[in-house]
Amino acid sequence: LMDLATETAKYVFPKRFESQNLEEALMAVPDLETVKFKVLSRRGQYEIREVESYFIAETTMPGRTGFDLNGASRSFNVLAEYLFGKNTKRETMEMTTPVITRKTQSDGEKMEMTTPVISKKLEDQDKWQMSFVMPSKYGANLPLPKDPSVRIKEVPKKVVAVVAFSGFVTDEDVKRRELKLRDALKGDRQFRVKEGASVEVAQYNPPFTLPFTRRNEIALEVERKEE
Incomplete structure (x- = not known):
């Protein structure tokens, strides 16, 4: 039965099975364009990556949490509408990955979907931002959103410390993992958390x-510590 499952998965998701067993392949990302990065070093609990610049479509999430089902669904749908044609060119763009959720520092064309989805929290207003990574082929020439709540931004090249995990994401889980990562980085000899950085x-x-x-x-x- 396992052999059958493996062969079926290989057929459906061929890119996932390059030098991977079934468990590793299931944890791999979907066969979609994603953010480009280079691993600079691997630690016991995390890895350091140099991430290339990319463009996002971003919207502020309703409510005071980044991971409640209703708020996340509403924000996802707003961004998906832009991606799938609610823009000035009425163009459908390809999906990418991931979707990114983040707590931000205070400071008619369809496109391809990418991954991830990213969420970031607004520190002062206690709000979260959800963003879709835009297909790289557009560069800065993305169609403008018709919905004023959707903003197009360029994320500059940066270095990040990353921890991967499985399961459903909750606010409590994010807080716990963020504190653990910050604590681990205190002992890093090369890198430190950049001032004002948010998860x-x-x-x-x-x-x-x-x-x-x-x-x-x-x-x-x-950022790198001074010598």
């Missing part, structure tokens, strides 16, 4: 994905 949560899978096969990451922007 980002990247989710790589569709909502219906089973918890144990879900791919999530939390990230904090870091």
Whole structure:
């Protein structure tokens, strides 16, 4: 039965099975364009990545939590409408991955979907931002959103510390993992958390994905320590 499942999965998701066993492949990201990065180093609890610049479509999430089902669903749908044609060119863009949720520092064309979805929290207003990573082929030439709540931004190149985990994401889980990552980085000899950095949560899978096969990451922007 396991052999049959493996062969079926290889047929459906061929890119996931390059030098991977079934368990590793199930935890891999969907076969969608994603953010480009280079791993600079791996620690016991986290890895340091240099992430290339990319564009996002972003919206402020309702409510005071980044991971309640209703608020996340509403924000996702707003961004999906932009991606699938609610823009000035009425163009459908390809889906990417991940979807990113983040707590932000105070400071008619369809497109391809990418991954992740990212969520970031607004520190002062206690709000979260959800964003879709935009297909790289558009660069800065993205169609403008018709919905004023959707904003297009460029995320500059940066270095981040990342921890991957599975399961469904909750606010309590994010807080716990963020504190653990910050504590671990205190002992890093090369990198430290950048002043004002806030946590980002990247989710790589569709909502219906089973918890144990879900791919999530939390990230904090870091900088090299002075010699």
